Amino acid sequence: MKNLIFLGCLLLLVSAYSISRTHDSKANPISSNSEKTKSFYEFSMKDLDGKEVDFNSFKGKKIMVVNVASKCGYTPQYEALQKLYSENSDKLVILGFPANNFGGQEPGTSEEIKSFCSENYGVTFPMFEKVSVKGFDKHPIYRWLTDAAMNGWNNEEPSWNFCKYMIDEKGELIKYFPFKVDPLDQEIIDLINA
Template sequence: MANVHHFKVRTPQGTSLDLSAYRDKVLLIVNTASRCGFTPQYQDLEHLYQQYHQQGLEILAFPCNQFGGQEPGNDQDIQQFCQLNYGVSFPVLAKIQVNGPDADPLFEYLKDQARGLMKTRAIKWNFTKFLVNKDGVVVKRYAPRTKPNQFIDAIEAELALLPKATA
């Protein structure tokens, strides 16, 4: 796979979403969970989305239950939780695995493109974030403890490179 735009992911309704629909957009891809100490980052992510969506930022959340069983609900429960508790308006996709033999192919690609601390490939916890440029290339990986507002400069730098028609 040449970039993120070559992947398809599953929506909570079970349909396929082709990530090529996000060409010429800046993506922030995050593995999430509803019962995690980092769950309040949903609020930070929504704030970013509200602030930068019109300029070309898209946020894609991928719920995952691989870390401490902190995302036990089904896709419908997760959607309801995100909407009721955080007013999330960006896409929260179908629940996936990010590590192991059943890891989603998109996350296998992301992990290959941007290693974690000490060059580790595996995702260590919920709310690992990947910033992807308009061409579908992974720019940077951010640790769960790194709050979204801590890398606004990097997001703004990528948004500045978008075609003017997107803005």
């Protein structure tokens, strides 16, 4: 009988604890151990040369993160991206993330991507190793960019190559632009100069 009473009390405690945890998670969906506390500046990645780049080095500038591809109908946006970077490099850095998520349009190696970008578009802005920008193997930087619980407001994933995410000088995500938006769009220019 004592064992039965003990078991009943234990079940009651477990149920109460479970209900309490469920209520807490609904009231505060961003738990203290979530990645929301992770800042954009806490990331680091290898560039196309295999050199580790600390994102802390981009503090104080606006940042445009773009998923890029060499064999896409939007690949000519590299030209506009380079122009935007060249004309605003004192206050803007563009970070290119090659990705093969859409139609297999970035099949190349780091060396091939670097050569393509340099020879065809004179790209001088930072380019990183190929990543996945969606799906089960989404890179942590794109998890941060596309999860409101982490970045504060945005859940929008890249829908194709050349989607753009703007980050302010404090490392906060401030705007998402779909792939069709030209890098030299007036709204982007105004955001850079704000």
